[in-house]
Amino acid sequence: KNEVEQSPQNLTAQEGEFITINCSYSVGISALHWLQQHPGGGIVSLFMLSSGKKKHGRLIATINIQEKHSSLHITASHPRDSAVYICAVLVIQGAQKLVFGQGTRLTINP
Amino acid sequence: NAGVTQTPKFQVLKTGQSMTLQCAQDMNHNSMYWYRQDPGMGLRLIYYSASEGTTDKGEVPNGYNVSRLNKREFSLRLESAAPSQTSVYFCASTVWRGATSFFGPGTRLTVL
Numbered sequence: 685k686n687e688v689e690q691s692p693q694n695l696t697a698q699e700g701e702f703i704t705i706n707c708s709y710s711v712g713i714s715a716l717h718w719l720q721q722h723p724g725g726g727i728v729s730l731f732m733l734s735s736g737k738k739k740h741g742r743l744i745a746t747i748n749i750q751e752k753h754s755s756l757h758i759t760a761s762h763p764r765d766s767a768v769y770i771c772a773v774l775v776i777q778g779a780q781k782l783v784f785g786q787g788t789r790l791t792i793n794p
Numbered sequence: 795n796a797g798v799t800q801t802p803k804f805q806v807l808k809t810g811q812s813m814t815l816q817c818a819q820d821m822n823h824n825s826m827y828w829y830r831q832d833p834g835m836g837l838r839l840i841y842y843s844a845s846e847g848t849t850d851k852g853e854v855p856n857g858y859n860v861s862r863l864n865k866r867e868f869s870l871r872l873e874s875a876a877p878s879q880t881s882v883y884f885c886a887s888t889v890w891r892g893a894t895s896f897f898g899p900g901t902r903l904t905v906l
Contacts, residue, residue: 725900726897729894729896732893732894784836784837
């Protein structure tokens with residue numbers, strides 16, 4: 685079983701819809717990252733959070749440490765949001781390392 | 795600021811050939827990383843350098859070597875390429891381990 689599981693693996697929605705991508709993890713962590721990978725392949729960091737909620741524009745990330753779960757929400761989705769969204773956790777044990785989920789491929793149709 | 799740069803962007807090798815992937819960052823970051831990304835799998839750490847002068851193995855180090863040439867540069871070498879090393883390779887850097895990662899554009903490597 686992967687230490688980081690994302691759902692869904694693929695998501696197709698219409699422009700304007702509210703999007704939720706989920707991330708569950710099974711290890712102790714000190715932080716969780718959400719990354720975005722565009723069709724061209726580049727990866728950018730969206731959020732790093734260790735508790736609560738962060739908001740940047742139309743993107744909202746939440747984390748529940750007790751439930752070992754995080755969600756990434758996109759409000760008023762737009763075709764330019766189409767990308768792969770990747771959850772990564774910073775594992776506490778041993779030498780701290782990032783463990784990545786497999787990613788969620790989001791397609792927003794106009 | 796260029797951020798994190800990688801060269802080359804594309805490379806095709808024959809089995810047994812060697813090559814070095816170059817990575818440089820201009821953000822004065824301490825930590826640098828090499829990842830590989832394969833279809834259906836998450837990014838996996840090959841090697842990392844927590845600070846200048848140190849390197850450590852990650853999750854999938856076999857078949858690779860690294861050099862932290864200075865604070866800016868971190869190279870990844872394939873001594874004898876194998877088809878299993880066909881992948882997209884990303885270099886990343888952070889101010890400190892666990893901080894926000896900045897990724898390079900990636901190198902798409904095919905080993906025939």
